[in-house]
Amino acid sequence: MKILVPTDGSEYAMKAVNKAVEMAEKEKAEVTLMAVSYSFSLGEDEFPGSILERLDEEAQKALEKAKEVFNKKGISVKTVIERGAVPANNILKKAEAEKFDLIIMGHRGKGEFPGGGIGSTAVKVVSYAPCSVLIVK
Ligand SMILES: Nc1ncnc2c1ncn2[C@@H]1O[C@H](COP(=O)(O)OP(=O)(O)OP(=O)(O)O)[C@@H](O)[C@H]1O
Ligand SMILES: [Mg+2]
Secondary structure, three states: OEEEEEOOOOHHHHHHHHHHHHHHHHHOOEEEEEEEEEOOOOOHHHOOHHHHHHHHHHHHHHHHHHHHHHHHHOOOOEEEEEEEOOHHHHHHHHHHHOOOOEEEEEOOOOOOOHHHOOOHHHHHHHHHOOOEEEEEO
């Protein structure tokens, strides 16, 4: 079984990471951790590259934090970092292109999605995913 675990480094995403570790142990699932670094729709030369680098660093940190949980258990895991303005779109494309069987993600993230409900990335992914989605609460 191939599992995709998108993470923004939030405590909610880390709960999803822990769930994925459990499943990797129990079901010998193959897990890929994915972080989407925010990118602007402007051309890359229209704003300082340092902003992109800073955002990439955040995504890299989120991946490292998640990878560590797997490392501690001695479970191998793949990591991927992408840039995009709408993380859900990257997640959906990846799930489709590489035929993942399951996506595990948090119900909230680092954002300020109003109303205390499920965040917009989670809603979009669960709505359009080509596979099952486990929203961890
Ligand atoms: N940039 C990202 N890269 C990878 N995964 C992400 C990213 N953003 C969110 N996720 C995943 O989606 C889950 C839900 O986050 P979501 O973005 O939906 O909530 P939020 O940040 O609270 O709200 P919003 O982004 O709508 O303001 C996270 O726990 C994480 O698993
Ligand atoms: Mg968010």
